[in-house]
Amino acid sequence: MFDTLTDRFDAIFTRLRGRGRLGDAEVAEVLREIRVALLEADVNLAVVRDLIEAIRARCTGAELAKHLTPAQQVIKVVNEELTATLGGEALKISYASKPPTVVLLAGLQGSGKTTAAAKLARWFRQQGRHPYLIGADLQRPAAVEQLRVLGAEIGVGVFSEPTDPVSVARGGLAEAQRLGRDVVIVDTAGRLAIDRELMDEVRRVSQALRPNYTFFVVDAMTGQDAVQTAEAFHQALQLDGIILTKVDGDARGGAALSVKQVVGRPIAFLSTGERIADFETFHPDRLASRILGMGDVLSLIEKAEREYDEEVTGRALERLQTGTFTLDDFLDQLRQLKKMGPLTGLLSLMPGVPKEMRDAKVDDRDVGKIEAIICSMTPLERTDPTVLDGSRRLRIAHGSGTSTTEVNNLLRQFKEMRKMMRGIGPMAKLVGGGRPGNPSKSSKGSRKKVKGGRVTPSSRGLGPTR
Amino acid sequence: MTLVIVLIAVAVVLLVSGGVVVGARSRRRAPALPRTGAPRPGAPRPGAPRPGVPRPGAPRPPTSPPVMAATEPETSSTPETQTARPVLRDRLGRARGLLAGYFDQVRGRGGIDEATFEELEEALILADVGVSTTTRVLGDLRDKLRDGALSVTDPPALLQALQDDLVSMFEGDVESLAYADGDGPTVWLFVGVNGVGKTTTIGKLALRETRAGRGVVLAAGDTFRAAAGEQLETWAERAGARIVRGSDGADPSSVIFDAVQHAASRGAGLVLADTAGRLHTKVNLMDELRKVRRVAERPPGQLTEVLLVLDATTGQNGVVQARQFTEAVGVTGIVLTKLDGTAKGGVVLAIRSELGLPIKLVGVGEDPADLVVFDPVEFVSALFG
Numbered sequence: 001m002f003d004t005l006t007d008r009f010d011a012i013f014t015r016l017r018g019r020g021r022l023g024d025a026e027v028a029e030v031l032r033e034i035r036v037a038l039l040e041a042d043v044n045l046a047v048v049r050d051l052i053e054a055i056r057a058r059c060t061g062a063e064l065a066k067h068l069t070p071a072q073q074v075i076k077v078v079n080e081e082l083t084a085t086l087g088g089e090a091l092k093i094s095y096a097s098k099p100p101t102v103v104l105l106a107g108l109q110g111s112g113k114t115t116a117a118a119k120l121a122r123w124f125r126q127q128g129r130h131p132y133l134i135g136a137d138l139q140r141p142a143a144v145e146q147l148r149v150l151g152a153e154i155g156v157g158v159f160s161e162p163t164d165p166v167s168v169a170r171g172g173l174a175e176a177q178r179l180g181r182d183v184v185i186v187d188t189a190g191r192l193a194i195d196r197e198l199m200d201e202v203r204r205v206s207q208a209l210r211p212n213y214t215f216f217v218v219d220a221m222t223g224q225d226a227v228q229t230a231e232a233f234h235q236a237l238q239l240d241g242i243i244l245t246k247v248d249g250d251a252r253g254g255a256a257l258s259v260k261q262v263v264g265r266p267i268a269f270l271s272t273g274e275r276i277a278d279f280e281t282f283h284p285d286r287l288a289s290r291i292l293g294m295g296d297v298l299s300l301i302e303k304a305e306r307e308y309d310e311e312v313t314g315r316a317l318e319r320l321q322t323g324t325f326t327l328d329d330f331l332d333q334l335r336q337l338k339k340m341g342p343l344t345g346l347l348s349l350m351p352g353v354p355k356e357m358r359d360a361k362v363d364d365r366d367v368g369k370i371e372a373i374i375c376s377m378t379p380l381e382r383t384d385p386t387v388l389d390g391s392r393r394l395r396i397a398h399g400s401g402t403s404t405t406e407v408n409n410l411l412r413q414f415k416e417m418r419k420m421m422r423g424i425g426p427m428a429k430l431v432g433g434g435r436p437g438n439p440s441k442s443s444k445g446s447r448k449k450v451k452g453g454r455v456t457p458s459s460r461g462l463g464p465t466r
Numbered sequence: 467m468t469l470v471i472v473l474i475a476v477a478v479v480l481l482v483s484g485g486v487v488v489g490a491r492s493r494r495r496a497p498a499l500p501r502t503g504a505p506r507p508g509a510p511r512p513g514a515p516r517p518g519v520p521r522p523g524a525p526r527p528p529t530s531p532p533v534m535a536a537t538e539p540e541t542s543s544t545p546e547t548q549t550a551r552p553v554l555r556d557r558l559g560r561a562r563g564l565l566a567g568y569f570d571q572v573r574g575r576g577g578i579d580e581a582t583f584e585e586l587e588e589a590l591i592l593a594d595v596g597v598s599t600t601t602r603v604l605g606d607l608r609d610k611l612r613d614g615a616l617s618v619t620d621p622p623a624l625l626q627a628l629q630d631d632l633v634s635m636f637e638g639d640v641e642s643l644a645y646a647d648g649d650g651p652t653v654w655l656f657v658g659v660n661g662v663g664k665t666t667t668i669g670k671l672a673l674r675e676t677r678a679g680r681g682v683v684l685a686a687g688d689t690f691r692a693a694a695g696e697q698l699e700t701w702a703e704r705a706g707a708r709i710v711r712g713s714d715g716a717d718p719s720s721v722i723f724d725a726v727q728h729a730a731s732r733g734a735g736l737v738l739a740d741t742a743g744r745l746h747t748k749v750n751l752m753d754e755l756r757k758v759r760r761v762a763e764r765p766p767g768q769l770t771e772v773l774l775v776l777d778a779t780t781g782q783n784g785v786v787q788a789r790q791f792t793e794a795v796g797v798t799g800i801v802l803t804k805l806d807g808t809a810k811g812g813v814v815l816a817i818r819s820e821l822g823l824p825i826k827l828v829g830v831g832e833d834p835a836d837l838v839v840f841d842p843v844e845f846v847s848a849l850f851g
Contacts, residue, residue: 042781110661141700149692223781225809251783
């Protein structure tokens with residue numbers, strides 16, 4: 001989502017780096033460009049103005065670090081101001097001492113409340129809680145039905161009745177208590193901030209429930225209006241946090257910055273895709289770095305931790321170290337990767353992946369093809385691809401509905417990959433043992449190794465901050 | 467495919483080495499909590515790999531025949547048809563405020579100077595018109611002032627000139643929706659990202675068209691989102707329209723194909739085809755939509771409109787959406803929804819100037835009568851508070 005904003009900053013900073021000294025005129029020019037970049041990213045005008053003023057004051061003021069070049073100083077200042085705007089700490093959910101913990105979701109129509117409710121329920125379950133869903137959206141046709149279907153999919157109970165939102169909320173809460181659920185998530189109807197009647201209604205729901213957390217659900221593609229809407233909801237409901245949805249598109253997500261700034265509450269979660277698993281906690285400090293093009297290693301590791309099966313990974317690691325990584329292991333890894341979501345999304349999280357690769361149009365269907373090819377091989381062929389002669393390859397191509405060219409392609413790439421993994425194995429072992437690794441070990445040969453070498457030191461460096 | 471393999475390789479390497487870090491850490495921190503190897507709930511839902519296995523023309527399993535609603539179209543039985551058409555500005559009256567302040571400031575100025583233009587710029591940006599369109603429009607205005615093509619001295623006249631310029635951007639647009647002139651049923655296809663109001667727009671249009679005496683068939687092409695079909699069915703009942711549904715996760719093209727066939731055999735004149743919301747960045751889903759369009763075009767159906775539904779709160783990403791959807795399925799017009807909020811929907815100006823897409827309909831409220839034909843003059847004056 002934030003990639004395009006990142007690109008803009010990249011371009012601005014690249015030009016800055018080429019300059020020795022920055023005069024007032026240059027600073028003004030850079031600030032103008034940053035302003036346009038932020039506005040095009042839908043950051044609210046007022047927020048942009050504040051940000052630019054803060055940056056200007058610090059760039060022209062006496063606050064100059066001696067050891068940095070002027071360009072570096074500007075980058076440093078922009079980074080710090082962005083981080084400050086996005087807020088320092090991630091939201092930590094503290095559970096009510098007397099359960100259930102009540103979470104209320106509110107927002108405009110179509111911002112994704114119902115989907116977010118189900119995703120949030122799944123997230124709470126992953127935290128070892130027992131969530132319960134209340135469908136208080138009686139406005140939109142079939143909204144409750146949608147919640148029921150999603151609830152059934154993730155195995156979380158859903159309460160609703162065709163009365164009115166306040167009674168549904170009360171009834172649902174009582175039911176949750178009876179069932180001994182410790183987290184209750186309430187989905188409400190979408191409403192415009194200026195619709196007095198409906199805003200009153202949601203306020204009454206809120207008064208009836210006394211929620212521990214009220215989240216404002218907002219579409220990442222929202223424009224300048226995000227601020228006004230967020231303000232109105234904040235006034236009515238006292239928001240505790242923000243859930244940013246549809247983050248998997250290419251919107252620059254300036255709304256996130258604006259809403260955060262105006263409401264003064266953290267962005268708590270990101271909804272990053274159509275699958276229920278596509279939901280993650282938000283880390284402002286990490287995001288600022290991502291905007292400035294440093295990747296988001298921690299989110300990636302967390303995602304891996306959640307979706308990756310340690311046993312399978314451990315086995316792969318062992319094979320990797322001994323150099324006996326087979327197509328079967330590759331298939332395992334591929335399937336694990338698939339669980340984590342579309343490849344493109346994954347790559348955007350990885351630091352050091354060159355821009356061309358991040359932007360590459362990846363067709364996730366190709367993953368299916370690869371899976372089909374490997375599945376069409378015999379166990380022997382998977383362990384020892386060297387036995388694959390022309391006729392075997394033809395059989396595999398037929399069996400998997402692909403062509404021999406595609407089979408050949410896969411085999412060639414796999415061979416190369418194995419070579420590169422041998423270079424990485426020893427390093428991974430060192431890191432695994434917690435001792436300082438030597439990234440240079442992986443840097444001989446193909447360009448892919450360089451990336452493997454880069455992720456390790458940074459993840460090691462950031463690891464203990466958790 | 468080579469690229470994908472390379473990417474997977476990179477990803478595997480990074481993750482395995484990352485996984486080591488993870489593993490090491492969890493061993494250090496929480497030895498008491500071994501991770502279960504049980505299948506995770508996050509595994510793809512059965513319907514998830516949507517177009518992964520395209521079954522072009524394949525017959526659906528007998529267990530999921532298209533459901534035909536039994537609702538007989540009872541046209542013109544609803545008495546309260548002609549309520550006064552809501553004027554956009556009335557609706558937007560509630561939402562005045564911020565922008566009005568800007569323009570009032572401009573109006574109240576003694577003369578036209580650089581600050582006037584700066585204020586105009588800020589007002590347009592706040593209305594989501596976007597930096598580049600704003601710069602271009604104001605640049606033109608400035609040029610005209612300099613050339614003497616425009617001779618105004620007081621701010622209100624300048625504002626009027628700007629409004630006229632903006633209105634003229636929509637000149638020559640056809641706002642009405644096209645019906646097929648042949649025998650087959652007219653097909654209108656609705657596309658857009660998630661949550662913009664496609665299904666609701668179709669429901670309201672169905673009501674309008676049945677009241678106008680047309681036989682309407684709704685095609686529940688959103689087979690992905692939970693209960694989207696139920697939502698459309700509620701609208702079908704309200705409108706007295708027929709509906710054709712497939713099973714959840716069914717190929718949307720086949721649902722729309724069935725709907726067109728159904729309309730043709732029943733002599734219904736209009737098919738409103740719903741599709742699942744999709745982000746324009748999802749390559750496979752956009753491919754799916756291309757196929758939906760190809761199928762919708764097949765005779766006897768005549769596809770006359772591909773309408774991109776756009777939420778007025780959308781910012782500059784709206785331009786990208788319009789571009790991508792136009793490239794994929796040849797959008798013929800825009801439906802701008804949720805304009806009754808505080809959002810101004812100025813991004814359609816950017817879309818109009820960049821892609822030449824006309825705005826056809828505007829949604830200004832929850833009531834079915836609140837879906838109105840786009841009027842550039844009203845829209846622009848609403849933009850100016």
